[in-house]
Amino acid sequence: MKALNQLKTFQRILQEYPANTPLSKFLPGFYRQNKQMGSTDRKVASRLIYNYFRLGKALLEIPDEERLIVAEFLCSTQVNSFLQHFKPEWAACIGFDLNDKLAMVKGAYPAFELADVFPWLDQLSTGIDQDTFLKSFFVQPDLFIRVRKGQEQLVKAQLNQAKVPFKDEGNNCLCLPNGTKLESLLPNQHSYEVQDYSSQQTAQYFKPQQWESWWDACAASGGKSLLLHELQPDLKLVVSDIRESILANLDERFRQAGLNRYQKKILDLTQNPDFIMHDYAFDGIILDAPCTGSGTWGRTPELITQFNDHRIEFFQRLQQSIARNVVKYLKPGKPLIYITCSCFKAENEEAVDFLVNELGLELEDTQVLKGYERRADTMFVARLIRK
Numbered sequence: 001m002k003a004l005n006q007l008k009t010f011q012r013i014l015q016e017y018p019a020n021t022p023l024s025k026f027l028p029g030f031y032r033q034n035k036q037m038g039s040t041d042r043k044v045a046s047r048l049i050y051n052y053f054r055l056g057k058a059l060l061e062i063p064d065e066e067r068l069i070v071a072e073f074l075c076s077t078q079v080n081s082f083l084q085h086f087k088p089e090w091a092a093c094i095g096f097d098l099n100d101k102l103a104m105v106k107g108a109y110p111a112f113e114l115a116d117v118f119p120w121l122d123q124l125s126t127g128i129d130q131d132t133f134l135k136s137f138f139v140q141p142d143l144f145i146r147v148r149k150g151q152e153q154l155v156k157a158q159l160n161q162a163k164v165p166f167k168d169e170g171n172n173c174l175c176l177p178n179g180t181k182l183e184s185l186l187p188n189q190h191s192y193e194v195q196d197y198s199s200q201q202t203a204q205y206f207k208p209q210q211w212e213s214w215w216d217a218c219a220a221s222g223g224k225s226l227l228l229h230e231l232q233p234d235l236k237l238v239v240s241d242i243r244e245s246i247l248a249n250l251d252e253r254f255r256q257a258g259l260n261r262y263q264k265k266i267l268d269l270t271q272n273p274d275f276i277m278h279d280y281a282f283d284g285i286i287l288d289a290p291c292t293g294s295g296t297w298g299r300t301p302e303l304i305t306q307f308n309d310h311r312i313e314f315f316q317r318l319q320q321s322i323a324r325n326v327v328k329y330l331k332p333g334k335p336l337i338y339i340t341c342s343c344f345k346a347e348n349e350e351a352v353d354f355l356v357n358e359l360g361l362e363l364e365d366t367q368v369l370k371g372y373e374r375r376a377d378t379m380f381v382a383r384l385i386r387k
């Protein structure tokens with residue numbers, strides 16, 4: 001009975017869920033309208049719908065309910081009553097190695113192909129291991145925080161006291177189980193930032209010097225600027241974004257981090273910003289470009305089925321047009337840090353080719369940050385110097 005109700009709720013969610021909305025935005029509204037659902041019901045409903053989307057584009061031809069059972073089998077590692085009810089013979093094998101489970105799914109559904117989970121493998125950046133990348137979709141990425149300098153002992157003590165298991169990843173990065181209620185566990189919000197592991201690693205490419213002028217050109221709520229500030233607080237910082245509302249979030253985060261001296265500009269960087277920026281020359285520019293976000297789909301698997309690969313070309317053009325309008329404000333000999341949270345070479349290596357061949361920069365260093373190997377986001381970073 002319980003499992004049947006869970007299935008019915010799943011079907012309703014799937015029916016009501018509008019495309020192009022993140023599940024994380026849709027689900028709270030759905031639960032508000034269905035107040036009879038207790039916290040366990042909500043937890044199970046969320047698990048089922050997320051796992052369903054983790055199958056990506058695999059087995060699209062079979063009924064939703066059957067896809068859900070396949071997804072539950074591949075994504076869960078512990079016995080649950082749902083699978084027990086609908087597929088007891090698979091529930092008994094829930095602890096099997098993923099390769100064995102995949103073989104069992106293939107046996108039951110010969111049309112199943114792992115490669116269909118993410119059918120754009122030929123467009124991946126060089127060095128991404130396809131098999132590991134595909135299998136990473138069956139696991140929800142972890143939660144990562146960056147602990148502020150000087151707060152390490154306090155934060156670790158608070159986590160230990162609350163018996164929350166965590167892994168110290170080095171450089172003040174802690175890995176926590178997903179769903180950890182940070183707000184109640186770590187009441188001092190000044191002591192940490194939620195930031196993915198790979199995103200934190202991009203800081204190694206910044207290398208700022210005291211009193212330099214830096215521009216975070218697509219700053220959003222300031223994640224990269226805060227990293228920069230942690231490395232070198234004595235900088236002249238300019239932040240900009242096309243969205244005014246996101247820059248309001250930036251103000252709040254900067255205030256909490258004690259970052260008070262910065263200039264903020266609302267800029268559409270597909271347009272020449274000379275009328276505002278003509279007097280500026282920077283010692284470093286961070287271009288954390290708008291992109292498909294494909295490296296973060298482990299957190300938002302609902303976006304895989306909705307994705308149309310024309311979008312890659314759209315973002316490639318957008319990135320090129322923004323880069324063209326940004327690079328001219330770099331002083332000679334100074335770095336552009338180009339970042340995406342994409343796993344597509346069109347947005348990564350090909351963007352670097354454009355920056356080198358069309359805009360005359362010199363490539364110093366580049367890396368695909370393989371978050372898929374460690375339950376984190378997959379990102380790309382390159383450091384290029386203006387000649």
Ligand SMILES: C[S@@+](CC[C@H](N)C(=O)[O-])C[C@H]1O[C@@H](n2cnc3c(N)ncnc32)[C@H](O)[C@@H]1O
Nearest residue numbers: 218219220222223224242268269270288289290
């Ligand atoms: C990947 S996000 C930046 C994330 C941010 N750097 C961080 O670490 O939190 C890309 C940002 O580019 C902005 N953007 C998109 N189109 C733009 C444009 N034409 N001009 C300027 N910014 C743009 C978006 O509003 C978005 O906030």
